[in-house]
Amino acid sequence: MAEEALGLRARKKRQTASRIWRSALDLCLERGFDKVSVAEIAAAADVSKMTVFNYFGTKEDVLLGPMEEHVADAADAVRGRGPGESAVDALRRQFLARVAGRDPSIGLSDDPRLLQMRRLISDTPALARRTLIFQMRGVELLADVLAEETGDRLLAGVAAQQLVAARDAVILENHRRLLAGDRAEDMADDCAALAERAFDLVEKGLQGYPKSA
Numbered sequence: 001m002a003e004e005a006l007g008l009r010a011r012k013k014r015q016t017a018s019r020i021w022r023s024a025l026d027l028c029l030e031r032g033f034d035k036v037s038v039a040e041i042a043a044a045a046d047v048s049k050m051t052v053f054n055y056f057g058t059k060e061d062v063l064l065g066p067m068e069e070h071v072a073d074a075a076d077a078v079r080g081r082g083p084g085e086s087a088v089d090a091l092r093r094q095f096l097a098r099v100a101g102r103d104p105s106i107g108l109s110d111d112p113r114l115l116q117m118r119r120l121i122s123d124t125p126a127l128a129r130r131t132l133i134f135q136m137r138g139v140e141l142l143a144d145v146l147a148e149e150t151g152d153r154l155l156a157g158v159a160a161q162q163l164v165a166a167r168d169a170v171i172l173e174n175h176r177r178l179l180a181g182d183r184a185e186d187m188a189d190d191c192a193a194l195a196e197r198a199f200d201l202v203e204k205g206l207q208g209y210p211k212s213a
Contacts, residue, residue: 017055017065020045022113024062029116033124038062060130063117070105071134074164075141087146088206091163092199095170099192107174108184108191118175139164150210159206166198 023044027036038059042049056062074091081090095106102108121127139160146156173194177187 013055016045016047016051020047020052020055020062021065024059025113025117025120028063028120028124033059033063033120033127060126063120063127064130064134067105067131068134071138072141073105074138074160074167075145078142079145086203086206087142087159087163087210088199088203091167092195095167095195095199096192099188099195102184102188106191107171107178108188110178110184115178118179135164135168146210155209159209162202162205166202167195170195170198 020041024036024041027040027044036059038052039049041059041062042052045052052062056065061068073094077090077094078087081087081093085093098106099108104111104114121131139157142164143153143157143160146159147153150156170191174184174187174191178184
């Protein structure tokens, strides 16, 4: 019973967070990010202002919460890779699995709200800056994992920058095509092929760095 109750609470929290996000997006699309207050978001979502801050630290976090959940993806892939697998191969495997699953986190979703969110980020400097911070944090987390393993912080930082840049270049191309009107399903094969090319290019530079024991 306790596990069932915990599952119900978790689902309700996710539903509340999703309702707040949808309300915030609708308001910001209608009036612009800077002209919408947290109090107005709370009212539209039928929650208190304090509830919004309990779920999200800032107004930017309300909109970018789904994106922040993926900040540690690269670090997690490398940390959890199999014996003898390089960092490049770990990220490649993770990314191709998400291509196969048509994962929205890599830009393979036709959900209109996600496309609207992408346009809003492009049009809003505060949101664009926050996404850049997420990217930098992702690089830092990956560099931490590589540095712990190799003991070389400088090379770990160089490798992390290259790995994340290769992955994000493919994601940006997905977003570009979606905004141009392409369908996610039609893009999947091209996305997989582009990811292979991008990671192959990085692999040539890193030369298998680092192989896990």
